[in-house]
Amino acid sequence: MKRFFKRTFTSGLLIGGAVAVAVAAAAITYERYDTKTLKRTLRRDAVHCGVSTGLPGFSAQDEKGNWSGFDVDFCRAIAAAIFNDPKKVKFVPLDAKERFIELSKRKIDVLARNSSWTMSRETEYYLHFAGVSYYDGQGFMTPRARNRTSALELDGSKVCVQSGTTTELNLADYFRANNMKFEAAIFPALEPMLKAYESGRCDVLTADVSQLYALRLKIGKAAEHDILPDVISKEPLSPVVRQKDDDWHLLVKWTLFAMINAEELGIDSKNIDAAMKSKKPEVMRFVGTEGDYGEWLGLSKDWAARIIRHVGNYGEVYERNVGTNSPLGIPRGLNQIWSAGGILYAPPIR
Ligand SMILES: N[C@@H](CCC(=O)N[C@@H](CS)C(=O)NCC(=O)O)C(=O)O
Structure with a gap:
């Protein structure tokens, strides 16, 4: 149309x-x-969202089949903006290798799966990363019994790593740059990699730090494994969409920016009804009592308020799923709003 x-x-x-x-x-x-994606999503009455196959805190299913996590909540936020119903999502678990191909093939509408924004991923698969939702970096986990305190003590190690990730190349770069030898044990899927690490077939496992926290939780016995302090790369994790899908791209991008802006403006799921009555111009533009920002996106005036009511602002989503009071316990660090000492900085809704 x-x-x-x-x-x-x-x-x-x-x-x-x-x-x-x-x-x-x-x-x-x-x-x-x-473009086709928004129309198709509306027709089938659900967002098809690609997530990882099971990382606690990011995307995991409970015994009843309910999904939860940081990435899952982002998918729900898109559904809330479109349908005013965060449940209208079909989650499609994808491993590292297949995720971009499945997105290109239109199996999913959006990928929200701890995926690092790199140049080659945009150019080779004809994709756009919509905006950084989590600033991460690669690290190492070792059994505490091995008594390692720095990645520079890992010379000669056998390292478990998942293929189809940025992790593989960073690993080789880091050991080469530091004149250290290593043997990579490469796994296409998460579960076998974790089993190999748990059974002692690897001395160390490498992944993005947030995922190391998730995997340590998955193993159980968290206290028996150390995440070393070294962070060896930049991993700007971002939701991903196809190119030439501009209206959908805008929708996904501004869903993320709305969540970040809401936190900055002090709007959350508990005070959203009061915010609807606010006379502050920035809050009025955000909740849609002034302007028609949502309509320009192809949505309703209260699109951003729907996200906050049903899912919460960025900080709420972070704390609920991965923050210091969650089982993962990851401090906000870089993922704090810029005005509170972090680097999250979303363009304004105006
Ligand atoms: N951020 C990195 C790594 C992402 C990644 O796939 N990490 C693995 C290791 S923890 C993972 O999430 N596996 C889960 C799965 O395959 O479902 C990337 O985009 O390549």
């Missing part, structure tokens, strides 16, 4: 310093293409 938006601009022209002012009104017609 093609939608046309007509906007009129008025420009004033001052002639020769005289009092005569000529006013020219120009009507400019913008064209916006509604």
